[in-house]
Amino acid sequence: MSVAGRCDTALGWNTSRDAWLSRGIRILLCAGALIFFTGPLLVIFSGAFDNNHDPTKLSVLPNSPSLINFVVAGQNKIWHYLTNSLVIAGGALLLQIAVSVFAAYALARKKFRGQAIVLLAILTTMMLPEEVIAIPLSLVIGDLPLVHVSLKGTLLGVILPLGAWGFSIFVMTEFMKEIPLELEEAAKVDGAGEMRVFLQIILPLCRPALGVIAVFGFNMIWEQYLLPLIVAADPSDYTLTVALLSLRSDDQVGPGIVLAGALLALVPSLLVYLSLQKSFLRGITTGAIKG
Amino acid sequence: MTAVQPLSDTQDVGSTASGGGAVETHPVRRRRRRRLTGATFVPWLYLTPAFLIFLVFKYIPMAEGIRLSMFEVRPFLGDLFVGFANYAKIFDDDRFTAAIWHTLILAAGQTFGSMFLGFFLALLLEGHARSLWFVRSAVFLPVVAATAVIGEIWRLLYYPAPDGFVNTALSWIGLGPWEFIDSPDQSLVSVMAVGIWKHAPYDMVLIIAGLAGIDRQQYEAAAIDGASTWQRIRHVTLPALRPVVTILLTLASIRGLRVFTEVYVLTGGGPAGSTDVWMTRVFTTAFEQSELGIASAGSVMLFLITLALTLVVQLYRRSREVR
Numbered sequence: 247m248s249v250a251g252r253c254d255t256a257l258g259w260n261t262s263r264d265a266w267l268s269r270g271i272r273i274l275l276c277a278g279a280l281i282f283f284t285g286p287l288l289v290i291f292s293g294a295f296d297n298n299h300d301p302t303k304l305s306v307l308p309n310s311p312s313l314i315n316f317v318v319a320g321q322n323k324i325w326h327y328l329t330n331s332l333v334i335a336g337g338a339l340l341l342q343i344a345v346s347v348f349a350a351y352a353l354a355r356k357k358f359r360g361q362a363i364v365l366l367a368i369l370t371t372m373m374l375p376e377e378v379i380a381i382p383l384s385l386v387i388g389d390l391p392l393v394h395v396s397l398k399g400t401l402l403g404v405i406l407p408l409g410a411w412g413f414s415i416f417v418m419t420e421f422m423k424e425i426p427l428e429l430e431e432a433a434k435v436d437g438a439g440e441m442r443v444f445l446q447i448i449l450p451l452c453r454p455a456l457g458v459i460a461v462f463g464f465n466m467i468w469e470q471y472l473l474p475l476i477v478a479a480d481p482s483d484y485t486l487t488v489a490l491l492s493l494r495s496d497d498q499v500g501p502g503i504v505l506a507g508a509l510l511a512l513v514p515s516l517l518v519y520l521s522l523q524k525s526f527l528r529g530i531t532t533g534a535i536k537g
Numbered sequence: 538m539t540a541v542q543p544l545s546d547t548q549d550v551g552s553t554a555s556g557g558g559a560v561e562t563h564p565v566r567r568r569r570r571r572r573l574t575g576a577t578f579v580p581w582l583y584l585t586p587a588f589l590i591f592l593v594f595k596y597i598p599m600a601e602g603i604r605l606s607m608f609e610v611r612p613f614l615g616d617l618f619v620g621f622a623n624y625a626k627i628f629d630d631d632r633f634t635a636a637i638w639h640t641l642i643l644a645a646g647q648t649f650g651s652m653f654l655g656f657f658l659a660l661l662l663e664g665h666a667r668s669l670w671f672v673r674s675a676v677f678l679p680v681v682a683a684t685a686v687i688g689e690i691w692r693l694l695y696y697p698a699p700d701g702f703v704n705t706a707l708s709w710i711g712l713g714p715w716e717f718i719d720s721p722d723q724s725l726v727s728v729m730a731v732g733i734w735k736h737a738p739y740d741m742v743l744i745i746a747g748l749a750g751i752d753r754q755q756y757e758a759a760a761i762d763g764a765s766t767w768q769r770i771r772h773v774t775l776p777a778l779r780p781v782v783t784i785l786l787t788l789a790s791i792r793g794l795r796v797f798t799e800v801y802v803l804t805g806g807g808p809a810g811s812t813d814v815w816m817t818r819v820f821t822t823a824f825e826q827s828e829l830g831i832a833s834a835g836s837v838m839l840f841l842i843t844l845a846l847t848l849v850v851q852l853y854r855r856s857r858e859v860r
Contacts, residue, residue: 253756255663256748256774258766275661276672283676283738286690289702293693301696345586352583364584371595373847375795377816378840381823381832382601383594391597410590440579469683471798476824487685491802494689501693508686519681523674526681530739531746 287512294509299500315502319493322503326482327489328510334404334474334485335467335514341409342463343456349410350418351444355430372412377472383407384476399479408467414459417529421455422448457525464518468511486511599840605833616830623834633835635810636818643729643800643814644793650733652785655740660770662741663748673745677738684735688802691731692718718804721811728803728812732796740785747781748774783857787850791843815839 260268288306294315296308303309316324353364387407388398397403425448433447474485481492486507494504519526606623608616627633662673679687694702695717707713717727751774759769797816800806806813806821813821815835823832 253753253760254665255660256751256756256770257660257663258756258760258769259664272661276669279658279661279676280672283679283734286687286694286734287678287682289694290686290690301693301701304693304696304702345590348583349587352580356580356583358577358580361580367591368587371591373844374595374599374840375791375843377795377797377819378836378843379595379598379602381819381829381836382598382605385601385829386593386598391593406590407594410587410594415587465681469798471683471685471801472820487683490685490689494692504689505693508689511686512682515681515683516678519678520674527742530742 290505290508290512293501293505296502298502301501304501315506319503319506322493323482324486324489324493324507324510327484327486327507330401330474330484331468331486331511332514333401334408334470335464337401337405338408338467339460339463341405342411342414342467343459345410346414346418346459347449347452347456349415350422351448353415353419354422355425355448368412368415371410372416380472380476383473387477398477399483400477401483403477404470404474404485407473408470411463411466413466414463417459417462418452418455421452425451454525454528457522458529461518461522461526462529465515468515602833602836605830606837607834608830610829610833619830623831624838626831627834627838632810632813633815633818636813636815639725639812640794640796640814642725643732643796643812644790646726646729647732647736647793647796648786648789650729651736651740651789652782654733654737655744655785658737658741659744659748663745673741677742679735680739682735684798685802687731687735688799691734692803695719695727718812719808721809724804724808724812728800731803732793732799735799736789736792740789743781743785744778747778751777783850783854787847790846794839794843794846 259272285306289304292306292308293304295311295313297310297312297314298304298308349368352358353361387403388396390397397406429447429451430443433443438446468487470485471487474483474488478484478488481489484492490504490507490511493507494501605616607618607620609619609623610616658676662669662676696702696704697714697716697719698704699708699714701714703717704714707715715723718724755773755777756769759773764772795816796814797820800812800814800817801820804812806817816839819832819835819839822828822835
């Protein structure tokens with residue numbers, strides 16, 4: 247028994263009830279890992295609700311619970327920054343999903359000349375770190391080619407560059423390739439048009455992949471720092487994550503204000519992760535192996 | 538050169554779309570002859586939104602960046618062509634040289650640090666039990682949180698006084714007090730530690746996926762042969778994880794080279810430039826010193842290095858797969 251039971255994991259953890267020493271060690275180590283990785287995030291929670299001006303008194307539980315930090319942060323326009331962030335996240339995510347779904351439909355379900363070049367062109371955008379084009383991008387956003395419109399200081403200036411993402415297109419393409427061709431042909435025999443096949447046959451079958459690109463897209467957009475920073479014309483255009491820097495500049499107010507802001511920036515990503523956790527983990531493993 | 542490529546690709550897009558009749562000869566066509574005349578431009582319609590966005594916000598900036606890297610950018614006066622002088626200035630600039638080293642040390646430390654920590658986490662948390670799943674989900678949270686948020690909280694936890702948060706924890710095991718990001722000697726390591734903390738759980742997920750793919754019979758065979766736990770890890774587990782490790786190395790080293798937000802939020806490159814990395818240097822050059830030409834040259838160099846790194850790893854992977 248002992249041989250088979252201990253071959254489930256690489257380290258050969260003994261999971262039987264009487265192996266109390268092995269179990270004890272594992273529980274202790276797990277507790278340590280939990281404290282190490284979630285402790286700092288718990289400090290954000292407690293610090294945000296703590297009426298405390300002393301950065302040496304941070305802890306995982308508030309000393310004097312209060313909402314004062316959010317009130318003061320509100321006077322520093324934190325709700326305005328949060329709105330900026332949410333509008334950008336919503337707009338860019340919708341655009342990104344729509345663009346990816348359309349592009350993937352062409353790449354996965356159609357055969358056409360130049361397909362390989364298109365794939366290569368999309369791959370190039372993925373090999374190009376966003377940071378590398380930040381400087382010319384700030385010039386392009388200030389004066390769009392051909393139309394000569396400036397997006398500087400607008401939310402659209404952040405949303406549009408995030409509207410297409412090679413990763414989402416590839417995840418979607420790989421998934422759509424798996425859908426059997428017969429479904430599409432049957433629908434066409436029944437007289438369904440191009441759009442109908444796309445919207446009513448293909449798209450509903452892609453729900454798992456939509457979950458993956460939604461959660462990854464949200465994370466990628468929420469993580470943006472350099473882009474909103476270079477698009478902003480003045481500090482009121484900042485997103486919440488960028489604005490955190492300006493909240494802390496006042497040392498008189500203590501750590502509570504910036505932690506209130508950090509909490510507001512943290513909660514949306516936690517909610518998205520916890521509600522779409524399976525999609526997230528699936529995306530990491532497939533995305534990394536394909537990419 | 539590299540950015541000219543995608544631009545010519547998009548021209549190709551246009552020409553193929555207009556001369557679409559040529560697709561008629563495609564062998565896969567089978568019975569749907571009647572639809573095909575209409576279908577030739579349909580794929581391009583679906584691809585148009587993606588291409589417009591990529592063209593305006595990726596390809597054009599890339600080409601523009603390469604162009605700017607050879608000019609001295611002078612607003613209102615007109616740009617002046619200077620050839621490779623901007624690149625030469627970067628090589629001569631001590632702050633850029635220092636930034637290269639900081640970037641390399643940071644990238645290497647974070648890459649290997651988070652891989653080691655991720656490997657131990659994976660060994661600890663591998664398994665099907667629901668409690669393990671819970672611990673895995675919780676441990677993964679730092680990956681999900683935005684880097685700016687992580688930077689803010691660690692900046693506070695690193696508070697340099699003896700009764701700061703991390704210093705208090707360190708005093709329990711008889712270490713410290715340290716100054717962390719306030720000291721030029723410790724700042725780079727402190728930034729590195731935050732990066733390891735944030736990225737290790739990500740590596741853990743991939744390594745656990747790798748561990749799950751190992752044939753359990755190999756473990757049983759090792760157990761029957763009387764192999765110790767260490768021998769089993771050394772000779773069965775680690776070789777089986779090699780593909781995962783290659784992927785992690787590629788992803789993490791590219792991520793490490795382009796690091797910006799962590800450093801910008803935690804230290805802003807200070808104190809005394811001790812954590813100034815490539816991208817913070819480029820950012821300062823562009824937006825504080827308004828030297829757009831030099832900053833563009835720096836960006837192009839970073840791109841070439843990342844590209845070279847990706848290609849080397851890809852070639853290495855190919856050559857291994859062939860064998």
